[in-house]
Amino acid sequence: MKRTRIFRTGWLVLALVAALAPVYWMLTISLKTEVDQFAIPPKWFSFTPTLQHYTDAFVTRSFGQYLLTSAIVAVVSTFFALLIGTLAAYALTRFRLPWNLDHKLSLWILSTRMFPAIVTAVPLFLMMRDLRLLNTKLALIIVYTAFNLPFVVWMMRGFFAEVPRDLEEAALVDGDSRLGALVRVVLPLVSPGLAATAVFCLIVSWNEFLFALVLTQTDAAMTLPVGIAGRVTQYEIKWGVMSAAGVVAMMPILVFALAMQRYLVRGLSLGAVKG
Amino acid sequence: MSIKFKNVTKSFGDSKVVDDFSLKIEDGEFVVLLGPSGCGKTTTLRMLAGLESVTSGDIYVGDERINDVPTQRRDLAMVFQSYALYPHMSIAENIAYPLRVRKVDRNEREQRVARVAKMLEIEPLLQRKPRQLSGGERQRVALARAIVREPRAYLMDEPLSNLDARLRVQMRGELKRLQHQLGTTTIYVTHDQAEAMTLASRVAVMKKGRLQQFDTPLNIYNHPANRFVAEFVGSPSMNLIDGKIEHGVFLSDSIKIPIDRSDAAVTIGLRPEHVHVSTAPLDGAIPASVYVTELMGNETFVFLLVGPHKIIARAPADFRAEVNCKVWLRLETDKAHFFPKEHSTDYTDQKQSV
Ligand SMILES: Nc1ncnc2c1ncn2[C@@H]1O[C@H](COP(=O)(O)OP(=O)(O)OP(=O)(O)O)[C@@H](O)[C@H]1O
Ligand SMILES: [Mg+2]
Numbered sequence: 171m172k173r174t175r176i177f178r179t180g181w182l183v184l185a186l187v188a189a190l191a192p193v194y195w196m197l198t199i200s201l202k203t204e205v206d207q208f209a210i211p212p213k214w215f216s217f218t219p220t221l222q223h224y225t226d227a228f229v230t231r232s233f234g235q236y237l238l239t240s241a242i243v244a245v246v247s248t249f250f251a252l253l254i255g256t257l258a259a260y261a262l263t264r265f266r267l268p269w270n271l272d273h274k275l276s277l278w279i280l281s282t283r284m285f286p287a288i289v290t291a292v293p294l295f296l297m298m299r300d301l302r303l304l305n306t307k308l309a310l311i312i313v314y315t316a317f318n319l320p321f322v323v324w325m326m327r328g329f330f331a332e333v334p335r336d337l338e339e340a341a342l343v344d345g346d347s348r349l350g351a352l353v354r355v356v357l358p359l360v361s362p363g364l365a366a367t368a369v370f371c372l373i374v375s376w377n378e379f380l381f382a383l384v385l386t387q388t389d390a391a392m393t394l395p396v397g398i399a400g401r402v403t404q405y406e407i408k409w410g411v412m413s414a415a416g417v418v419a420m421m422p423i424l425v426f427a428l429a430m431q432r433y434l435v436r437g438l439s440l441g442a443v444k445g
Numbered sequence: 446m447s448i449k450f451k452n453v454t455k456s457f458g459d460s461k462v463v464d465d466f467s468l469k470i471e472d473g474e475f476v477v478l479l480g481p482s483g484c485g486k487t488t489t490l491r492m493l494a495g496l497e498s499v500t501s502g503d504i505y506v507g508d509e510r511i512n513d514v515p516t517q518r519r520d521l522a523m524v525f526q527s528y529a530l531y532p533h534m535s536i537a538e539n540i541a542y543p544l545r546v547r548k549v550d551r552n553e554r555e556q557r558v559a560r561v562a563k564m565l566e567i568e569p570l571l572q573r574k575p576r577q578l579s580g581g582e583r584q585r586v587a588l589a590r591a592i593v594r595e596p597r598a599y600l601m602d603e604p605l606s607n608l609d610a611r612l613r614v615q616m617r618g619e620l621k622r623l624q625h626q627l628g629t630t631t632i633y634v635t636h637d638q639a640e641a642m643t644l645a646s647r648v649a650v651m652k653k654g655r656l657q658q659f660d661t662p663l664n665i666y667n668h669p670a671n672r673f674v675a676e677f678v679g680s681p682s683m684n685l686i687d688g689k690i691e692h693g694v695f696l697s698d699s700i701k702i703p704i705d706r707s708d709a710a711v712t713i714g715l716r717p718e719h720v721h722v723s724t725a726p727l728d729g730a731i732p733a734s735v736y737v738t739e740l741m742g743n744e745t746f747v748f749l750l751v752g753p754h755k756i757i758a759r760a761p762a763d764f765r766a767e768v769n770c771k772v773w774l775r776l777e778t779d780k781a782h783f784f785p786k787e788h789s790t791d792y793t794d795q796k797q798s799v
Contacts, residue, residue, distance in 0.1 A: 340529035344543040
């Protein structure tokens with residue numbers, strides 16, 4: 171009994187250290203002077219903190235702009251992915267299509283996520299070039315929306331399937347329209363699922379690197395991950411600036427996930443059907 | 446509003462669930478659809494509500510053919526078997542939902558909710574959520590949501606099936622009073638024959654998607670159209686004995702009853718109250734042995750064996766007999782029903798073809 175508890179706690183600590191050590195290292199580097207950064211033996215705790223890298227990143231350089239671009243792209247693409255994906259998922263769970271299309275379509279939709287992203291990067295680059303959308307936020311919004319859609323459809327399909335049909339049917343009999351029943355009855359019941367899906371989409375868009383790198387090169391359209399990677403140059407690597415930007419990039423997701431935690435716990439639809 | 450089903454058929458794939466169903470319900474009637482599980486009662490109701498498409502045939506509400514009218518514009522209210530209360534809304538919001546959708550203004554909404562809440566005695570519950578209510582309370586809320594507006598008809602799908610026996614009897618009475626008070630056409634689905642008998646102005650008995658008989662409870666009980674209806678309605682069930690009539694005598698294994706009818710193979714049906722048991726030998730009585738007796742309080746059900754036949758009789762509460770005790774039966778043959786042997790005809794009476 172006791173042995174297993176120690177064993178379990180040990181594993182947890184190990185996992186926690188493995189997960190948090192790089193974060194801690196990044197945090198300290200962002201606060202160390204360049205001299206301290208390379209001190210041997212490494213200075214784990216005792217160094218004089220400085221905010222010079224933060225001012226360097228966000229005042230001298232245009233990391234503030236990258237941050238804003240990232241936020242706009244992530245929020246807008248998440249919004250559209252949720253809007254389109256939720257409606258699609260609802261239709262797929264509630265309407266029977268001819269030739270079993272409702273089942274087949276769901277699989278096709280998922281299959282778009284089965285090949286590696288790099289396969290689509292080049293065609294997307296060419297398409298965006300022809301549309302004159304290279305180096306624009308719109309290009310990233312379109313790509314991220316498309317990229318998140320299958321995920322939204324699959325998540326929401328599961329949540330919708332759990333809502334008893336009776337409830338919508340009751341709403342229809344009570345005189346509500348399909349859309350009204352969706353908005354007033356179904357969506358409130360799946361709101362925890364919707365929140366979880368939104369968090370996931372935001373994180374994916376916020377962290378996305380490959381498409382952003384391929385589609386944007388200018389300061390005006392660059393997202394934070396691309397901006398950070400850009401500090402690795404032929405001549406120097408700006409560890410302090412990169413770490414400072416990394417810490418800032420991490421914050422919104424952390425705060426958001428914590429705020430949403432309450433919604434991520436389900437259980438709202440209990441008591442819907444007598445039992 | 447009157448409601449009319451005209452040769453309505455519903456198929457799911459290859460299986461016909463409702464088959465050539467015709468029924469005309471007058472305005473203000475309380476009609477019960479009665480039948481065993483899986484006979485298509487719910488499907489019939491759902492077609493009327495527009496939740497299921499009609500494979501062929503027509504449905505009318507008043508003079509309007511509603512086959513292609515979407516659910517939300519049929520103006521019917523339905524109480525679901527599962528109650529289908531909206532779990533994220535308070536009871537008051539649940540009841541007000543049909544009004545909110547119709548954009549009734551807030552003041553009137555509140556007044557009407559208060560009125561039905563009072564009528565159904567659920568005022569103290571209005572601020573709670575559905576999951577905080579008992580089954581009986583949820584059932585009332587579901588009713589309240591239906592009667593808060595004045596629909597063209599109420600559709601109820603076994604609304605009492607999940608309540609305990611006592612509450613069910615109580616709610617049954619309340620439902621009947623309520624319908625009487627409101628005077629709105631009501632179609633009520635159940636597989637409980639006692640519910641059907643007590644509630645209905647007319648009962649429609651269904652079997653395997655086909656209508657068997659549509660008549661008043663009394664006529665259904667006293668003049669069942671076929672063997673199925675006879676057996677399904679009444680508790681305990683009607684006694685059915687297969688045999689044949691020859692030269693004015695009904696013959697079956699160890700039973701011989703003089704019957705004044707022409708020769709034929711028939712099933713004779715006798716209600717338990719028309720079988721009289723006596724512990725003393727009687728002239729012309731049929732000897733039988735007691736299988737078991739069940740005292741119900743105000744009466745006794747006596748299960749009897751006559752040769753290979755099992756027969757049930759109703760006896761007074763003070764009737765006493767040991768198991769295997771020998772008794773004598775007198776049958777009120779003038780109350781007997783006769784059905785063509787082992788062959789149940791479907792009810793297609795002239796007066797029912799609409
Ligand atoms: N969506 C469906 N697809 C296929 N078959 C169905 C569907 N809905 C109902 N059925 C079948 O139709 C028949 C009648 O169902 P229905 O629900 O109308 O019965 P019911 O009389 O209401 O029974 P119960 O008293 O058990 O509620 C059943 O055999 C059922 O399996
Ligand atoms: Mg049913």
